[in-house]
Amino acid sequence: MAGADDFVWPGADAQAEPSVPSAPPGTTPGAVPGAVPGAPGTMPPMMPGMMMPGLLPGMAMPGMMPGMMPGANPLMMASMMMPNPMMAMMMGGVGGAGMAAAEEKKAEESSKVETPIDGRVRELCREYGIEDRLMRKLNDVMMRRPDTFEEDLNTVRSRLSKERPDIGVLITQLDRGTFVTRGNIHPDMMAVVNKYKLDDRATQRLVESMRKRKKTMQEDLKAIDVRLASAERPSGLLMTLLQGLDTTGKLPAAPKSLGLPGSYGAEREEKEKERPKERDRDRGRDRERDREKKRSRSRSRGRRK
Structure with a gap:
């Protein structure tokens, strides 16, 4: 008995079988339309990412990655798609340097707050x-x-x-x-400052020099007082004295024009006074030597006899 599927309605023509399209003139039978004439079985050129004719979405050829061109090397495509560690390091370094520069700039701006x-x-x-x-x-x-x-x-x-x-x-x-x-200012230094009306520059220099000589400050101030006693410009003279004190560790003698104890003139006078005494001492020593020689000669003669 015929099934329902075999029933043909009156007036309905039987569906014709689909016909195979004929090949264009000059082509080999079985060739794909659009192929290059004379190249049996060739396929038309495709754009990158296109699927092969007859392949539905999601289908691919064996060993072929999605979106690949037919014939492409899968290993090469995989290496291109893998992350580049060197590039990542470079990008990370650039980002880190940028962040450090931004932090430094921010710190500078905060420090510049007036x-x-x-x-x-x-x-x-x-x-x-x-x-x-x-x-x-x-x-x-x-x-x-x-x-x-x-x-x-x-x-x-x-x-x-x-x-x-x-x-x-x-x-x-x-x-x-x-x-x-x-x-x-130390009271002893202040006494010298007030006594000679030292200016600010000389006062500053005096304090700085005496800070380095705390053990000998009292003696130094006494010597300075003696040298400034007859000075017409005590501040200027003090600057000269302190310069020598800081350089050599000894307070220079007062200028000759002051004629003070310890001045150049006084030292010279003292030396002149000492010279005659030194000469007398030298003469006495020479006489003593002559006497000693005579005694030694007389002794040697007595022994010979």
């Missing part, structure tokens, strides 16, 4: 016509000395009020911790 200028420092600088750049430096170094701020400010004002003040030198002294105020 400290507000104290109103007293601003007023002082305006009073003596100090430019903004030096005003900021002065403010910065004084802010680092909060315990002596008021005393430092008064001393700076006093020095700026004198002839030829050098604000740069004062800032350097404040920064190095060598700034001298009258409150931190």
